[in-house]
Amino acid sequence: MSIEDLPGVGWSLQERLNRKGIYDCKQLQAIPKEILQGDFGVKTGDMLWCYARGIDNRQVQNYQERKSIGAEVNWGVRFNSPSDAHHFLTSLCEEVSGRLQEAFLIGRTLTLKIKKRKEGAREPEKFMGCGSCDNLSKSITLGCATNDAQVMLRVTKQIFASFHLGGFIKCSASYH
CATH class of the missing domain: 1.10.150.20 (5' to 3' exonuclease, C-terminal subdomain)
Structure with missing residues (x-):
């Protein structure tokens, strides 16, 4: 091994x-x-x-407290306009909000992860794949925990704008 x-x-x-x-x-x-x-x-x-030697004295646990709830899509997403990005971020925030509400949880830290095609990279060989990308990530901790999709969307759009992506061509995004 x-x-x-x-x-x-x-x-x-x-x-x-x-x-x-x-x-x-x-x-x-x-x-x-x-x-x-x-x-x-x-x-x-x-x-x-x-x-x-295969010796592990750690205590076996059957329950581990959940540290985060998120949603991630890392294939098949392409933004060709700002409205594409807005629509995708809206759907992602609604999904995360629903998952938080189902678990009766609220969260304070929002993280947005983006895959942006590297400068000069070819189309990915895999259908709807990411190909050669730069990974961008940024987190913001809110003053008050929430599971409200509109609050998450407002913050997520701020994070997205802070990446200064310029053109919206051929990038993929995930929200976690």
Whole structure:
């Protein structure tokens, strides 16, 4: 099993392990716990030693509190005019508002994520795909939590305008 598949091993820790010639659990198992703890710290060294052997002492939880509710569309969306963008953002805010209301929740932070075709990029090879894009994202935290679609739309339109996209040609958007 590759070390990148272990819980808690992100790109940074993976890079540090790779610099030491460690790419899989078999290689990791060959290293004594004390050396791992010396190289990566007591807690991380212990975690690596245990996970490489299939030992996971974390408590099993059947319920995890939801941290966010969103809606995302990342294929097939093309804005050719400002009205296309307005219509899409309106639909997205209404969807998120409905999901929040169904869960009896309100939220304070709105995040808008946009995929904008890279300058000079060709049409995507995949039908209705994104192709080569720049990912833009911005969040705004409101003073008061809400699940009102109109409030979300007003803020989302401000965020969208702040991207200064110029032309609306061939970009896709998501709201989360």
